[in-house]
Amino acid sequence: MMGNKVITVRNLVKKFGSFVANDNLNFEVSAGEIFGFLGANGAGKTTTIRILSGLSKPTSGEVKVAGFDAYRQTENIKKNIGYMCQKFSLYEDLTVKENIVLFGGIYGMSKSLIRERLVELLANLRFQEYENRIISDLPLGLRQKLAFSVAVLHEPRIVFLDEPTGGVDPITRRQFWEMIYEKAASGITVFVTTHYMDEAEYCDRISIMSEGKIVALDSPEKLKKQYNAPTVEEVFIKIARP
């Protein structure tokens, strides 16, 4: 699709004892792509994501993330990724500003850069009035948007999103996808995991895992055609269980 590969996975195997959690995975993800990583509970997705974020090492195979090797350069990988999940992403008892400063510090950004991004971010989200508000006092929709902005504060090459719009109202949900599209258009790769197939419909390409293997990988439209199904949900139900 696009030239610049940000994630390259070749013959990835991860074993826990005799259990094969990832069984010879092969895929590539391009810069600026929105990639959906789907599978039933226990299919092995979490194992792969832990490897892609430098938290766990492959048993064998070649894995490169943002140009770094998943065996030896895990610290470099961590610096080049962002992560957001629906349940926990921000410290609820800190203010908006404090969260931004804290995460900026964790990402190793300079004080002046944090300052600059803080102003930018508050302006983009029309968030100025909330700067000194505690997170737990914010409406859920605002929290989600802020969490995403914080996950990409350090302009990572890749951002991992776990069920990013689950439980969010329909208007906020659309604003959220537009933020994701905007970041993707600027070149950040968006790696989405979700159980909700209507979220998968927003991705450029999706992969579906079953029992440690990737059993399908294509655009939602092509998969729907291939499996003669009106929705990704039906494609998933047809193939996600052995």
Add this chain to the structure above:
Amino acid sequence: MLKAIESSEITKTFGATKALDNISFSVNESEVFGFIGPDGAGKTTLFRIITTLMLPDEGTMKVLGMDCKSEYKELRKNIGYMPGRFSLYQDLSVEENLNFYATVFGTTVEENYELISDIYSHIEPFKKRLAGKLSGGMKQKLALSCALIHKPRLLVLDEPTTGVDAVSRSEFWDMLGKLRQHNITIIVSTPYMDEAIRCDKVALLQNGRILSIDTPQKIRAGFSRKLFAVKSVEKYRLIKTLRKNPEILTAYPFGDSVHVTFINNTLDNCLFEYLAKEGIGDAVIQELEAGIEDRFLELMNKER
């Protein structure tokens, strides 16, 4: 028709937050009734009031003909409740959990086994396993079995499908469908709009208020405009470009397309030209029927 639930002007406030604002509705017996809304809409608060675990500030709630305040003891015997989380003892086995719930309600697993056999048979091979060690889909089946084991007349399911994969979710809704034949009324909450279609009736909930209440078909039919899906490879640019067009009333991303309504309610044929001029030459436009989420969006915009 007999009413399983009659809610009249229920209001509940937590500090400055109005969790429920003047909620009135009724649920018929043997109906599968869905409460659909985002996190924070008030679904759990409403279910706590229905299950007598919380009292409303104002209004009356009657469940199975009994008052939730004065007749709570009798009422509790007739309700099966599956809360959003923590309904199982993680350090008890599958079998122990089920026996525990049966005993608490003064019955036995044998007595009502027929009611749960369809569901429980999936997890029975693992009956010695600790509940904490089960997969998400299996936990959900056990929790449902436990909520049913005393043969309740009303089953209350608070977000039973959150965090569960699509295959298990679909199986779960099939199981609920089968429970109908036992004359159990089921109320279920979910943040996922696509699950509305599996209910007989749904209430759309937002900020403690009911936006609409009807059959899923009628809610969809309530969408007031012609709706079109526009597709292009460059989704982000497409949305931006569509929004700049003065003929367009709304443009929202929906999966791989953008759902669009027009101010004069007809497809403007100049749209292709306009998009091509703006550099989007691959646009495909199709009229489509509104879904529940389209209607939810429309209602939210009206509320603003």
